[in-house]
Amino acid sequence: MSSSGPGSDADRMARVALTYLAEPGNRVVWQLVRAYGAEQTLERLMGGDIAEAALRTAVAVRSGPGDPRRVAEVALRRAERLGARVVVPADAEWPGGVEALAMLELDAGGRINRDVRPPLCLWVRGSRPLGDAFERSVAVVGARAATPYGQHVTTDLAYGLAEQEWTVVSGGAFGIDAAAHRSALAAGGFTVAVLACGVDRPYPMGNSGLFEQIAESGLLMSEWLPGAEPLRHRFLIRNRVIAAATAGTVVVEAAARSGAVQTMSRVVALNRRAMVVPGPVTSAMSVGCHELLRRFPETRLVTNVAHVLDEVGRIGEYLAEPARGGDHARDGLDEESALVLEAVPHHGTAGPEQLAARSGLGLRTVLRRLSLLELKGLIVRREDGIALAALARAAVARTDVPPG
Amino acid sequence: MSSSGPGSDADRMARVALTYLAEPGNRVVWQLVRAYGAEQTLERLMGGDIAEAALRTAVAVRSGPGDPRRVAEVALRRAERLGARVVVPADAEWPGGVEALAMLELDAGGRINRDVRPPLCLWVRGSRPLGDAFERSVAVVGARAATPYGQHVTTDLAYGLAEQEWTVVSGGAFGIDAAAHRSALAAGGFTVAVLACGVDRPYPMGNSGLFEQIAESGLLMSEWLPGAEPLRHRFLIRNRVIAAATAGTVVVEAAARSGAVQTMSRVVALNRRAMVVPGPVTSAMSVGCHELLRRFPETRLVTNVAHVLDEVGRIGEYLAEPARGGDHARDGLDEESALVLEAVPHHGTAGPEQLAARSGLGLRTVLRRLSLLELKGLIVRREDGIALAALARAAVARTDVPPG
Structure with missing residues (x-):
């Protein structure tokens, strides 16, 4: 080094x-x-x-x-004393998904658009490499003031996802978040709590026991330095990482005019799967969910694990095999993704439309495939377009030598 | 005569x-x-x-x-002894909406496509003219085995619609249908039960008291002769009339693989508003509703009366004034509808694409406006295209003489 x-x-x-x-x-x-x-x-x-x-x-x-x-x-x-580490983009374990934030434009409709760029570094407690943990991951988030209905549905979803070896990502809050983490742990699965404060003092205190469990068998992760306080505005900043690092986000319960609308508009803008669980129209905690379904045509109504896997499952198939090196990652590609990857120039960038034209595929297909390629770390999104990631370039340059 | x-x-x-x-x-x-x-x-x-x-x-x-x-x-x-009458298309009170069935094609996906043409005649008990009753009407339908939740939501919706002087149309069955009729009556509003048997022997018997009330202050309506039995296949045939005669259909509760899918595919094909009330994902009686919302992108999730009025309200505004004669009906038209109406040839027919080209409006706008013009009785849909209705032709021919 x-x-x-x-x-x-x-x-x-x-x-x-x-x-x-x-x-x-x-x-x-x-x-x-x-x-x-x-x-x-x-x-x-x-x-x-x-x-x-x-x-x-x-x-x-x-x-x-x-x-x-x-x-x-x-x-x-x-951090060292605490057993925490700081991860930077040059590290092998950096979760590639967060780089998609570089493309995010939220000027229309998004309330906060100043703080949506990718993280500079991530603090982590827990042994599993970050990138690996997020490879097959779904966010399950929702209201702190969850109802028994919401907690029940969350428990079912998170348990099923964990059983299918999907990482359950959430924000560590009371209510839906805590139910998601707990259920994933109960299933013997993997869970990540993305915090809006230092990993040494996870908030809220009431979930301390849960956080200790997560630090042991899952991951606690934060952009903020150890000691940082959970200031109000940090939750919105934090939410963008949950949206970007995962294949999709499920909102289980949300009150009217909650942060769920902003979360989902980001999920949609990032081309991740936006999923919403409906509920009784008589429940205040489902009003936000129904708002999302009415407002964003891109959101998908989901009622069970199978529905969620329908949405993110395709990504999962390709990522089921750990794919690190360039060649290795390319080997597992479906034909469409391979065509899109081939269309990306070896130097410089190209827009999705150009890639569609070069690959002979539809724009929609290209956009979906780009998400996959990005999750695999084969491409990066830059402000001026799509570029080959370092590892894909290496693989192109040395097709007969396994990349290091 | x-x-x-x-x-x-x-x-x-x-x-x-x-x-x-x-x-x-x-x-x-x-x-x-x-x-x-x-x-x-x-x-x-x-x-x-x-x-x-x-x-x-x-x-x-x-x-x-x-x-x-x-x-x-x-x-x-x-029928005469019973105080019932038979209404035919030449009658002033014929509900124009049902003629849209002439355009319906359900070969792909629809299970029954042999019996989807418009009715030849309609039997009616109740004094209000049919066309008038359906002018501002919404169907509220759903499962017979409704839950207390479904009945509660239905009661709220039907009451609110009736208060806003919308006719609540349903099928007279137990559960959601009965709750819709009862609530409309309780609000002092107007309700129509569209039956799959003779109007002299409304089915089910258990709703006899309700049917008597409807016959007195609403309408009982059927295509079948007095004495006809409520055979199983007749409910599906009947459902097409509910879909076509109303501005939109709200499905409140439906079990998996219920008739709701067929009903909604017709509602969508007829360019009527398709609305669905979500519910707890843990309720078997909401599974069909969630299926609909997942399967048909055209369906709109609604949770309250305001949402339903949002969908059908525009039609309502135009029809708020009883509009019978050609000139009278034309007077109330918005500019887009007037442009579409002008584009319809005085003799023969034209397709929606031709009307879009002639009127200078988008195809989607034209299709929406055609529904309105049809509800106002100004156009008719024929197998070979859109034609001016008799009353619109009359108005064109005698612009200075109020039509009879």
Whole structure:
């Protein structure tokens, strides 16, 4: 490992410091990192070289108490003692799905569109590699004030998904989230709690026992540094990671005008499967679900595990075999996906329409296949289009040599 | 009234006799009536001049016991004693919506496609003119084995619709149907029970009290002669009239693989609003509803009266003023509907695509407007396309004279 550049200790430290200086997902910071790397970006920000006023103020406030690099060091040592690690995009275990956030545009209708870029780093407690855990994953989320009906349905769904070896991802909250985690654990399955605070102090306290179990046999994950508090706005920022890292999201119960609408509009924009469980029209906790089904034609009504697997199952088939190396990942591709992958230029990028034209497939098919290819880590979505991921390029270059 | 031709006693009698000889909606009989009139068709059928074997057999069996004209006479006298009347297409009160059945093609997916033509005549108990009763009407239908939840939701919906002066149409069955009728009556509103048997012996017996109330302050309606039994296959034949005569159909509860799928596929094919109430995924009586919502993208999830009015309300606005005469009906038209009506040729027919081209409107808009124009009785759908209805032609011919 070199002393600087992607994946180096300096890069890792800089990403942690940047996450401390500005909330995760910040558009300006992410663009700078993409252009100049994390280390240079941190230098720039600390030097006050920031065009955007809001970010400049935020950085000034956070830099006041001391050097952000020092804060990062302390956080990293604290994490080590806790058995937590920080994962960056250069790491093999980085969950490729979150990179789709780079393409997300939520200006129309989305309330928060400033903080939707991909994470710079992820803190993790639990031994399984992140990318592996998210390979076959479904988010099951919903109201904190869940009804017995909602908890019952959640328990059924999460149990069935876990039995089918799908990772059940949720936010660790009371109600639907907790029921989803608990049921996945009860089935002997795998679950990930994506937190809006430090992995050392998972919120809410009332779920402490559950979090300990998850840390042992699942994963606790967060973008925020250990010690970070679960501030209100962080839940919305966090939600984008749940939407992007998973193959689809199931909303079980949601009150009227809840965050579910924003969550689902992101899921749809990310081309992930948006699934909603209906309920009695007389239940306030199903009003939000029915709103979603009425408002977004892309959402799919689901009532059982089979329906959910219908939606995400195709992805699952292809990913059933762990697929890491370029060739290995390509071997498992269906014909359509292989055609789409072949259409992606070896250098530079192409838009979905171009890929449709080159591959001879419909645009809709191309979009679906791109999601799969992205989940497999074979392509990346950039602001200017679709590009081959490093591992796919390697495989193209050395077709006779298994990639490292 | 002349002694023969549309609307004459002979025509009326012939239509009754034909409905006795072959089940309502029979495609061959309806085509013959359209080509040669009811009286000549009856002559032909009684003379055995029938190409289709199944129809020939049916007619032979029914003609055996005696002259069908005699059966018709007896039925008409029996109806008169009962205070019932028979309504034919030439009558002012004929509900125009049912003529849309002439366009219905259900070969793909529909189980019964032989008996989907428009009715030849309708038997009615109750004083309000049929066409008037159906002008602002919504069907609320569902499972006989309704749950308390389904009955509760039905009661709410039907009450609200009745309060807004929408006619609540249903099938008179136990469960959802009965709850819909009862609630409309309780609201002081108007309700129509469309029966699959004679109006003199409404089925089921257990709803006798309800049927008496409906006959007094609403309408009992049937295609079948007084005395006809509620044979199993007749419910499916009957359902097409409910779908066609109303602006939309709400399914409240339905078991898996129930008739709801067929009903809704017809509602959609007829370009009426297809609405479904969701329920707990744990309830067997909502499985069919969720099936519908998953299977037909055209169906709309509704949870309250406002949602239903959203769907059918536009039609309601235009029809809020009773619109009978051609000019009168045209006066109330919105601009798009007026453009579509102008595009319909004064003689002959045109397809929706032609109307879209002539009016400069999108095909989807044209199709929606045609439904409205049809409900207003200004156009008729024929097998070969859309034609001006008699009253619209009259208005065109005599724009300065109020039509009779």
